[in-house]
Amino acid sequence: MLSQEFMRNALIAGTAVALACGVCGWFVVLRGQVFAGDALSHVAIPGALAAAAAGIDERVGLFVATVAVAVGIGLLGAGVFAGRGARAAAALPADDVAIGIIFTFILALGVFFLTRFGMSSGASTGIQASRTLFGSIFGLSGGEALLAAVIAAGVLAAMAVIARPLLFASLAPSVAAARGVPTRVLGIGFLALLGVVAAEATQAVGALLLLGLLAAPAAAAHRLARSPFTGIALAAALALAAMWGGLALAYAIPALPPSSAVIALAVGIYYLTSVLA
Amino acid sequence: MPTEAPQLSWNPVHDLHQVLEYHFMVNAMLASGLVAVMAGLIGWMMVVRRQSFAGHTLAMMAFPGASAAALAGVPAAWGYFAFCGGGALAIGRFSRGEARSVSQESAGIGAVQAAALAAGFLFVSLYGGVLGDLESLLFGNVLGISDGQLLTLAILTALVLAALAAIARPLLFSSVDPQVAGARGVPVGLLSGAFLLLLAAAVAATSQVTGPLLVFALLVMPAATAQAITARPALSLALTVAIGLAVAWLGVGASYFSPYPASFFIATFGFAAYVLVRVAAGARRARRASPEPEPAPPRGVIA
Numbered sequence: 001m002l003s004q005e006f007m008r009n010a011l012i013a014g015t016a017v018a019l020a021c022g023v024c025g026w027f028v029v030l031r032g033q034v035f036a037g038d039a040l041s042h043v044a045i046p047g048a049l050a051a052a053a054a055g056i057d058e059r060v061g062l063f064v065a066t067v068a069v070a071v072g073i074g075l076l077g078a079g080v081f082a083g084r085g086a087r088a089a090a091a092l093p094a095d096d097v098a099i100g101i102i103f104t105f106i107l108a109l110g111v112f113f114l115t116r117f118g119m120s121s122g123a124s125t126g127i128q129a130s131r132t133l134f135g136s137i138f139g140l141s142g143g144e145a146l147l148a149a150v151i152a153a154g155v156l157a158a159m160a161v162i163a164r165p166l167l168f169a170s171l172a173p174s175v176a177a178a179r180g181v182p183t184r185v186l187g188i189g190f191l192a193l194l195g196v197v198a199a200e201a202t203q204a205v206g207a208l209l210l211l212g213l214l215a216a217p218a219a220a221a222h223r224l225a226r227s228p229f230t231g232i233a234l235a236a237a238l239a240l241a242a243m244w245g246g247l248a249l250a251y252a253i254p255a256l257p258p259s260s261a262v263i264a265l266a267v268g269i270y271y272l273t274s275v276l277a
Numbered sequence: 278m279p280t281e282a283p284q285l286s287w288n289p290v291h292d293l294h295q296v297l298e299y300h301f302m303v304n305a306m307l308a309s310g311l312v313a314v315m316a317g318l319i320g321w322m323m324v325v326r327r328q329s330f331a332g333h334t335l336a337m338m339a340f341p342g343a344s345a346a347a348l349a350g351v352p353a354a355w356g357y358f359a360f361c362g363g364g365a366l367a368i369g370r371f372s373r374g375e376a377r378s379v380s381q382e383s384a385g386i387g388a389v390q391a392a393a394l395a396a397g398f399l400f401v402s403l404y405g406g407v408l409g410d411l412e413s414l415l416f417g418n419v420l421g422i423s424d425g426q427l428l429t430l431a432i433l434t435a436l437v438l439a440a441l442a443a444i445a446r447p448l449l450f451s452s453v454d455p456q457v458a459g460a461r462g463v464p465v466g467l468l469s470g471a472f473l474l475l476l477a478a479a480v481a482a483t484s485q486v487t488g489p490l491l492v493f494a495l496l497v498m499p500a501a502t503a504q505a506i507t508a509r510p511a512l513s514l515a516l517t518v519a520i521g522l523a524v525a526w527l528g529v530g531a532s533y534f535s536p537y538p539a540s541f542f543i544a545t546f547g548f549a550a551y552v553l554v555r556v557a558a559g560a561r562r563a564r565r566a567s568p569e570p571e572p573a574p575p576r577g578v579i580a
Contacts, residue, residue: 029380029381029383029384030380031380032380032383034330034380034383034384034386034387035329035330035333035383035387037387038330038333038387038390042490096327096329096330097324097327097329097497097501099329100329100330100332100333100493100497101493101497101498101501101547101548101551103493104490104491104493104494104497104498104544104547104548105544105545105547105548107490107491107544108491108494108540108541108543108544108545108548109541110490111491111537111538111540111541111544112537112541115536115537115538115541206398209391209394209395209398211387211390211391211394212387212388212390212391212392212394212395213391214387215384215387215388215391216384216387216388216391218384219381219384219385219387219388222380222381222384223381255402255403256399256402257398257399257402259395259398260395260396260398260399260402262395263391263392263394263395264392264395264396266388266391267388267391267392267395270384270388271388274385
């Protein structure tokens with residue numbers, strides 16, 4: 001299996017994505033921001049389509065769209081738009097209705113770009129769209145896999161720096177704010193990192209399936225482990241197990257798409273823990 | 278289809294006449310109207326119950342539903358309703374009792390959604406990798422609704438609205454204050470499950486018009502806009518229906534005069550209405566708040 005170059009690239013990129021998703025996902029579940037993560041994974045589609053319509057690299061569109069929306073949701077959570085006092089709401093997650101409305105509108109823009117793009121370049125739209133929606137981890141080149149690994153390393157380094165204050169700010173927001181922890185900046189920064197993870201993971205598992213890798217291993221880790229740092233390590237390990245297992249399964253069964261195999265394993269692990277624990 | 282591109286004139290009566298000349302446009306208007314009313318009313322309750330994520334996840338069920346139906350060779354609508362119903366039951370399992378906290382509940386909903394999408398992708402690739410119709414699968418096709426589908430939609434709308442009317446009062450009570458309602462003997466868990474099933478039916482029907490990704494355009498946007506305008510339940514319900522109908526009909530009408538799909542216009546108009554109302558509400562609040570600290574006569578100099 002490892003003699004195939006596409007498989008080695010898939011494993012490098014998959015490992016990077018799984019580690020980043022596992023670690024960030026643990027905080028996403030802790031902070032109750034699964035819906036925000038979901039929204040970020042969906043806005044990756046219009047981002048990629050807009051870049052395609054404008055004729056620039058798809059990845060630029062992905063990263064710009066997800067990080068911009070992440071910061072937007074972060075600001076919403078801080079009460080700029082939600083109509084609450086900024087100070088009182090600084091620690092609350094963004095209003096679920098506002099998230100839903102904003103990402104629906106951005107998806108509508110995606111429809112617009114899909115139509116535009118389809119009119120200008122014809123037949124390749126369906127293939128392009130399905131690549132963005134469901135990922136193409138077996139189609140990554142060596143350079144793309146390396147880029148994914150570098151981005152994941154950057155995200156993990158940033159998470160290591162903010163992990164302690166972020167944990168404090170998530171568990172006891174008002175105490176943290178009183179002790180001088182910049183909870184609002186941390187919240188927005190975390191969502192921006194999540195945007196980077198979403199854009200990166202879109203390449204591997206696709207925009208629509210990213211949520212499974214983000215939420216399922218982390219939710220399982222929350223059920224199994226009480227202590228935070230054990231939980232984070234466990235979330236990363238479970239995401240990695242789902243990724244490797246899924247890739248191996250998809251390699252063994254050609255009819256099975258890799259994204260489906262990875263997500264099926266991740267959700268299976270979560271279901272097992274919800275039955276056992 | 279019209280042979281030459283339709284032109285928008287400055288005469289609204291002429292434009293309307295031009296749109297309604299075609300049978301498929303009449304069907305599209307009727308279908309989007311029915312869906313706007315049903316989705317608006319169900320969505321109003323969904324916004325009150327803060328179940329947007331569950332609604333969005335049910336909307337995503339349309340994708341595995343449609344691809345499973347294509348694989349099995351049955352009409353897509355069957356798949357929509359089967360998977361949306363199954364999704365509602367799966368979410369119901371996570372949304373009460375067993376779930377320990379809000380964050381675990383939303384993680385459970387996320388896992389249900391991811392599993393459904395993975396299954397959908399598997400069905401599509403088993404079907405033979407034909408993703409040519411992906412666009413209409415994801416973004417709906419209101420212009421292709423047949424007379425039979427319209428009749429089914431009308432019956433479904435009547436059933437869903439009748440069921441919602443039957444449970445509306447206890448449901449609203451248990452949504453606003455679940456503990457008190459439970460203590461007064463209201464079956465909170467049962468109502469919650471029943472509402473999820475109604476939401477699933479509404480979402481499955483809406484998916485055919487706007488596509489699963491944009492169901493929110495008719496489900497959340499009119500309801501959220503109306504609730505931002507007024508807090509009185511009856512008035513905001515009426516406003517929800519009015520806004521939903523206006524957005525849906527304007528969207529379908531606009532799509533007739535342009536190359537872009539109806540779902541894009543429906544979501545854009547809905548978003549515009551929501552932003553306008555929020556901005557207006559913010560301005561009103563700011564005006565009311567500014568003279569509050571000190572009612573000094575020369576106001577406006579030091580704002």
